[in-house]
Amino acid sequence: MEDPAERLQRFVAKHKGSQATETGAEIQWQAKLPRLFVQAEKLVNIFHEAGHNDLRIEVRHGQLALAFGQRPCGINPAGDKRVDFDTDEGASAIFLQNEGRVHGYRKPFHPMNQATSYELFAELDAPSKLSETVFGNAVAEFLEWAAVGAGCGRKKLDF
Secondary structure, X not given: OOOHHHHHHHHHHHHHHHHHHHHHHHHHHHHHHXXXXXXXXXXXXXXXXXXXXXXXXXXXXXXXXXXXXXXXXXXXXXXXXXXXXXXXXXXXXXXXXXXXXXXXXXXXXXXXXXXXXXXXXXEOOOOOOOOHHHHHHHHHHHHXXXXXXXXXXXXXXXX
């Protein structure tokens, strides 16, 4: 049987190293966020120029978020004109650093009365290795998915 003191020493050393790596990755993510924001903002501006001014981008609590606003979708099949049936909640994406890598999560357009969870859609590099181009392509993937793909909800965006 293993010596418990040696076992705990290995345990502590392992977790010290992983926590130091996580802290370093968070520092690198925070340092890179301004450049990634500029890259994402360029893509958001393309949608603004196409008339989709309800698309917002912001950095908050160490996360870069993109979100479309609510949109009308007509009357529900039963003819009920209540707002929660004829309005879609906007699609959104969140990019964050977790366990040394950058991850992207997305949520589709969906009826206001319907709960929807975020799904993982992008597992990117460590912040120190993440290029603006790779990040920008993940943002573009989300925007295309939300505009006309499976994330568009009950209607595609007009261009």
